[in-house]
Amino acid sequence: MIEVKDLHKSFGDSHILKGISTTFEKGKTNLIIGQSGSGKTVFLKCLLGLFEYEQGSIAYEGRIFSKLSHEQKRDIRAEIGMVFQGSALFDSMTIAENVRFPLQMFTKQSKSEMDDRVNFVLKRVNLDNAHNKLPSEASGGMQKRVAIARAIVNKPKYLFCDEPNSGLDPKTAIVIDNLIQEITDEYNITTVINTHDMNSVMEIGEKIVFLKDGLKAWEGSNETIFKTDNETVTDFVYSSELFKKVRKMYIEENL
Template identity: 60%
Template sequence: MIEVKDIHKTFGDNEVLKGISAKFEAGKNNLIIGGSGSGKTTLLKCIVGLHKPTKGEVFFSGQNFSELSFEERVPIRTEIGMLFQNSALFDSMTVEENIIFPLNLFTNQSKSEKLDRANFCLERVNLKGKNKLYPAELSGGMKKRVGIARAISMQPKYLFVDEPNSGLDPKTSILIDELINELTDEYNITTVVVTHDMNSVMGIGEHIVFLHQGQKWWEGSNKEIAHTDNKELNDFVFASKFMQAAKEKL
């Protein structure tokens, strides 16, 4: 489980996060949603340590991550997998080399052990045999799956995903959502997904945190979201649904 307590983040005079407290549970797809500028990605970066909160604490399985030194954070960092919005693959590396990259950094595994792990991860994301391709030879959906394969190569306890369906067609987006859901359930991962995609919210949103103007405005499940009387959440949900329906008609 991951817990954040009273997280504030200020950039100059701009207070982006205004006291966020929430829990993200193991074995569940925990989604952070909200409009542009609501603080979604900033909160994600505060949790993983890419941003230092101005105030507040982050706990991984009860351990106060915020109080640890850089060296003391390393054991937790090795348990974190992350898929960035643009997949962040190394263009000069093959698919296989991209997946093995974190294993080279954080493990003492032999070359054959790393290759076995890469092959397992590729098969798990339905890309068996694509080892020697380069990112430029992959579709958008394939890049996302390679990014997921790299994120799970270290067998993480925590998986962070930033806008996994950005730039993907609806069919591919569903496949990515299903893959994230399967991996979360199969390995009992604490998964945290930043998204504005309402299909993802309704499909895999077991636990949802809705941010509005830097504050936690609502928290619940995808089953509860359709019945909320929260005005700002309703505005966000139905505006998103309308836009998605309009796109599908074009």
């Protein structure tokens, strides 16, 4: 579990995060949503330890990150897997070499142990025969699966995903959503996803934190989001006619 208390972050005179408090639960897909400029990316980078913040705390299983030594912070970073928006694969490395990279960085495993683990995670994301391909030879969906394999190769306790469906067609986006949820369930990971994709919200949003203007405007699940009368949330979620119809059908079915 990750616990956030009264988090504030500014850049000069711009107050970006204005006292956010929430928890991200273990074994669940936790989603951060909100309009552009709401503070989602800054919040995610604070959670990752990439930004220092002026006030508040972030605790990983009770370990307050800002109070840890350099070595202790490194230990937590070794427990984190990250799926970047553009996959962020190394172009000059094969798919297998990309996935092996975190093991070389954070472990002292032998080559055979690393190879076994790389083989295992590539099989888990249905890329058994892609080891020797370069990223440029892989489709966008394949690259996302490689990024997920790399993120879980070191058996992380925490998985962060920044817009994992960016640039993908709807069908492939569903495959990636399902894969992230399956992995979260299987390995009991605390997964945090920064997303604009409302299909992801509806399909895998077990815990949703909605940000507006640097504040937590609402939190709940993909079930309770249908029931909320919070106008800020409904204006964002049901901005399309499709989701308005979905909400109307849900309410009618549950009367």
